[in-house]
Every structure is written in C-alpha cells, then in structure tokens.
Amino acid sequence: MDCREVLETALARTAGEPADTRQAELEHHLERCESCRRAAAALDETWERIGLPEPDVSIAFRERTIGRMQEALARRNVVSFRPRTWWRPVLQAAALLVTGVGGFLLARASAPPADFPAAAVERAGTPSVAVVSERQLDASRVALDLSGNPRLLNVAFRPSAGDGRLSISFDVTTRYHVSGRAEDRAVAALLAYVVDAGAATEGARGRAIDLVSRELGERAAASPEIVEVLVRTLKDDGNPGVRKKAAEALVQLPPSPAIRDALALALRRDTNPAVRMIAVEGLAKAATTLRDPLSIETLREKAGDETEPGFVRVKAASALREIPL
C-alpha cells in the first residue's frame, strides 16, 4: 500500500466504509509513517468541518410539488384508449364528422385569439396564433384534420343523451417554440406573461427576468407590458430572489415616474434588505435623472432610519452624496 492508497482508504473508513482485508496493512502503515498520520488527521478534520444541516422543505414547495404529483398520477391513471369492435362504427361516424376540419383550424389560426393576453395580438396584418388551454368544437360545423397523427391522451366519451349528440374529449400536448428578436412584440408579450403568471415556478420567472435584463436591457422600456409586469413582480412576488431580479431589471431602464414609485415602495416596504439595496441604487439614478424630490426624500428617510441595517443606511447616504443637487 503506497501513501496515496493509505490516505484514500483512511478517508473511506472515516466516511463509514466497512474495513476490508487490508485494514491491518493500513494500520501498520499509519503507525510507521508520520506524514500519512498527519495527512489522514487533516482529512478527517476536513470531513467533519464540511458538515451542513439539511435544507428545510418549505410548505409552499411541498404543497406545489405534491399537487403536481397528484395531477401527474391522475393523468397516468387514465386508461389509454383502445378501440373495441363495438365502438368502431361510432368512431367511423365521428371520423366522418371531423374530416375536413383542417380548413376551419386554418381559419381559426388567423382569427384574433380568445384566450391569449390582449398584449399578444400583433400589428394589423400579422397572423396571430391562439395558445389556449381548452377548446370546444362543434362537429356539425367543423372537421378535424388528424393527418399529423397527434397523440390523444385522456380520451373520454359521453354517449348521446337522447339528442343524438355524443361527445369525445381528449388532451393533445403541444410544445411551442417561439423564436424572434427581443424587440418583437410577441416575444416581449410572452416574456411578460411568463414573468407575471404563466410560469409555475420561481426559477422560470427568475430566468425570464434574467433574459429580459440580458437581451433587452434599456430597450425593455419600450415595452409597456414588460415594465408593468416587472413593477408588479417587484411589488407582489412572494419570492425575494425574484423580487430582487425584478428590481435589478427595473434599475437598468431609463427612470420613469412609474419605476421610481415602484422602487420607492420597495425601499419602504420590502422585507428583504437585498431588494432594498437595489431600490436605493434605482432611486439614486431616478433622483439624478429626473431631479426628483420624492426619490431624494425617500433616500434621506432611509439614510436616517435606525431600524434599517447599517449597509442599507450607508448605501442610501452614499447615493445622496453622489446626487448633484
């Protein structure tokens, strides 16, 4: 056993690995080799020192994840549809009703969307695409184009209730890839939607804000939807990291009264000092650019606020010193 092997084995023993047949050899080496003894002790000490407590699983995270798992289980529990002989005539009738629908779907594709946010409607002449979660189709008026072989999930049937009309329901999972320039309105509207409510997790919201900051920078000011949603996120989001990102994105924009008000509110009320620090930066910028008494007053108030942590007060005082009055 060479020294390197001895140290690897000694550390494995510290980690709880069972002693192997070479244990005696290890002990013998350690007895004789002073440098290995010292090195093994240092590794043991490091092993102990890197102990960290396990993070808490927040109630919100637990509820969110368990809810999603239940949805996933419910989806999986639906028995996949296997046509039986006696259903075949019904399906054939349904197929007759639905063939030829392609034209309708194409027509729908160029009609104004019903469920997508109004902001997503493009300039006149640009076709719009509705991203919807549910669609009702009347088979007597439309036909379905199934030539793309979509995978139908959760198929359910409702037999006719005397009026001769039966109902077939299903889910089709569709992944959309929306690509375009940052200044394209559809991209801005989609980012605003993700930041606002469309994305389920803080991580996705945070990454959408990062993308806004990185790709749009000051140009985001040209998109009222994005400014509005960033202001709302800074004010209302429950996650301090997301609020901080929203504040950082707002600080990059040319100051406006709406942005100034949002930052002033965050500086007064946000519970997180990191968010308040960013708000100080933004207000200093607003005070310099807009020559704005409200920003200066808010900063003065914070610089003298004994309840604030020292670093926020110092930041506010430094910002005041740098404003050309």
Next chain:
Amino acid sequence: MRPLRAVSTVPDDDADLMGRVKAGDPAGAEGLFSRYAGPILGFTERMLGSRAEAEEVTQDVFLKMITRCEQYDGRASVSTWLFAIAANACRDRLRSAWRTTSVPLEAVPEPKGEGSIEGGLLQKEQRRVVRAALDRLTREQREALLLARYQGMPYAEVARTLGISEGAVKTRVFRAVETLRALFAEEGGPSWTAARS
C-alpha cells in the same frame, strides 16, 4: 462515522411506496416525497448553488418518478434511482447555456424575525464558507462527495447512482476532501466550529 443514514435505510418500505406509486396511489408518491424531498433538495442545492433551481429540479425528479415509475425495476434501491435522476438533471442544468450566472437566490437572506439574523450568523458563515469551497470542486468530485458526505451513501451506492466504479468514487471523494483541506488551509481555515451531523 457515516453522517446520515436517512437514505436507503428502509428499502422494503421504499419499495412498497414505489409499488403504490405504480398502482396510481397518491399516498405512495407523498410518502416518498416526505422521505426524500429534503435529501434531494440538499443535493441539488449544493450541486447548483441556487435554491430556486434546486426546487425546480427536485420537483422534476418527483414528477419523473411518477411518469417513469414503470422503468424502476427494483434492482437498485429507490433512493439510488431517485438520486441518479437528480444527478442527471443537475448535469443537464450545469451544461445548459440558459443557466443564470447571477447571485444565487439563497444569497438573499429573508429575515424571519427579530434576532434570527444574529442567532444564525455563525451557521450562515459556516454555510457560506463550505458552499464557496464546494463550488471550487469539479462537478464529478462534488457530486460524489455530496452523496457520500451529506446523504450518507456507502461508496457502492454512490457508484451505482453515478454509474461509475467504486474505485472511481473512492478517488473522487478523496480528491474532493483533499482539495477542500488545501483550500481551508490556504484561507486560514473556516472561522466556525465544526458542525457534526
């Protein structure tokens, strides 16, 4: 001196819970979540350095547990299977060009009330020092060390989770601890008392 044996201590119960997941019983999924959400969140958070991303990945792990439960054949323990999914997800994240490089969310402290900041100062300093040091390990060293040190997995189970040999685990863990020892020595050692878990 194995630190935590929460993982894989009750393989029969885990297999039973997994059987219930396969049968579509939400209680099975909830039971496995209660047992492994903390350890997996700890692993993903230390791998990715961000609480928000860690929660996203951990949620994906449990959703994959449901959608892919038929692929679980019982040859490895449930915990090994879950941690393998988590390790793969972390690797994908770390490779992703979309991954943010901004300050991790947990770097933004959320005050929980009077005195909590001061009270937890030592622990926060300890976490900061260890996290900063863990970030300086290679991805391979970090994942092996996290599973062996924080999840208390035997080297053989770490090897199965990561799809490498037991010898490779031994070497990676050794190199990781050796690197950390050198880092701490270079910086004069962490200023906190050793925490024994």
